[in-house]
Amino acid sequence: MTKKLQFLITISLIIYSGSIHAIDRYFILYGLKLGQKMDVASQLFGKPFKSEKFNDGFRYEAFKIKDHILVVEANNTRPDLIWGIQIQGKSNPENLGINGLNLSDNESKIIEIFGKPDEIRDSFDEITKEKISGTKYYSYDKQSNFSIETTNNLVSSIKITFNGYNQSKEEFDILNFIEILKNKNLYLVANNLATDLTLKKETNFVIQNSLIDTLISKNEFSEFLFNPETGLITITSKDVIESFPIRDKNNNLIAYYFKVSLNKKNVHVFFLRSFEGWILKEVNFNN
Structure with missing residues (x-):
């Protein structure tokens, strides 16, 4: 996991700079x-x-x-x-x-x-x-x-x-993102996704179309999110095996890592603290 964490920290330092404003x-x-x-x-x-x-x-x-x-x-x-x-x-x-x-x-x-x-x-x-x-x-x-x-x-x-940042809390829980998925407001879901998000399995899925088009079309990523039996939308607190924050050298919180059990498989999920709030950056099915 070390290389992944280093990569995410580097990206986060680029994205998350400056003050956070309180207005949506x-x-x-x-x-x-x-x-x-x-x-x-x-x-x-x-x-x-x-x-x-x-x-x-x-x-x-x-x-x-x-x-x-x-x-x-x-x-x-x-x-x-x-x-x-x-x-x-x-x-x-x-x-x-x-x-x-x-x-x-x-x-x-x-x-x-x-x-x-x-x-x-x-x-x-x-x-x-x-x-x-x-x-x-x-x-x-x-x-x-x-x-x-x-x-x-x-x-x-x-x-x-663009005229500033959205407010984002220090603490982040993946279950907050699950609630957004359950509400099925595609606009809010898309707002919580990185445009260069990657889904890593045997082969990598990278978003090619707009975020909204990716969510409404049938593909590996939309199935991962919304499948009513095996998708991320189905997890509860019992499925969260491990989580921890990722901080930079100045102790600023810049990312969160979660290991979740999904369909009897361990899945690694990374969220970045970005200008729009907490966004899903990477999903990795590989151990």
């Missing part, structure tokens, strides 16, 4: 996650129909997908990583909105899900500065990291940007 933030939209490589979008959705790099170093790529547009943005400090994600249009595929909110939902659903926004105002054209008739802008950028636009009372745009 959202890191997934359209199955993509803030902090992923920018080129992931073109790998999944093809060549962008529009892209631009600005004088300040910010850049974006836009993808036309049926009746909606996906935009990914990078800032000037890490132009290789996704800093912002936006969808706009008439609809989006199921589960690819933000925490249950989708394009064309009634605007009443916004406050039902997220509570009172920082601000509700008319939308304006960014170039002409003129008011756009029939549109409203809901800002949650101060208390969280997203904004929503509506057109004629229907959601027409959703955008998330």
Whole structure:
């Protein structure tokens, strides 16, 4: 286990730096996650129909997908990583909105899900500065990291940007993750997964599609999580054989290791303390 622990500690030191803020933030939209490589979008959705790099170093790529547009943005400090994600249009595929909110939902659903926004105002054209008739802008950028636009009372745009860390407790229990699996909120499950998560058996399973697509399709990893008879979702406290925290040289908690009994086999499970909270990083069936 020594080499694995050293590897995870190295990765964690890169991911987990800076202070942790107490406000919940959202890191997934359209199955993509803030902090992923920018080129992931073109790998999944093809060549962008529009892209631009600005004088300040910010850049974006836009993808036309049926009746909606996906935009990914990078800032000037890490132009290789996704800093912002936006969808706009008439609809989006199921589960690819933000925490249950989708394009064309009634605007009443916004406050039902997220509570009172920082601000509700008319939308304006960014170039002409003129008011756009029939549109409203809901800002949650101060208390969280997203904004929503509506057109004629229907959601027409959703955008998330990176502006800080989610709070994560010092103590972590794998059973907390199991409860998220049982609730079957795929958005929350995906938020608790590393985008480069690896499932190690005789051969390795590495996520190739978006996190959401991986969860809803039938594959080795979704079966590992959700199979009602043999999946991780079935474990209880009696199945947790061993657990311990992993700390860096400054005694900061950066990861947790669990050995669980699953279908009469010992499985090694690693969680990292990352900017979005505790995320599942590696599952290893090999002894």
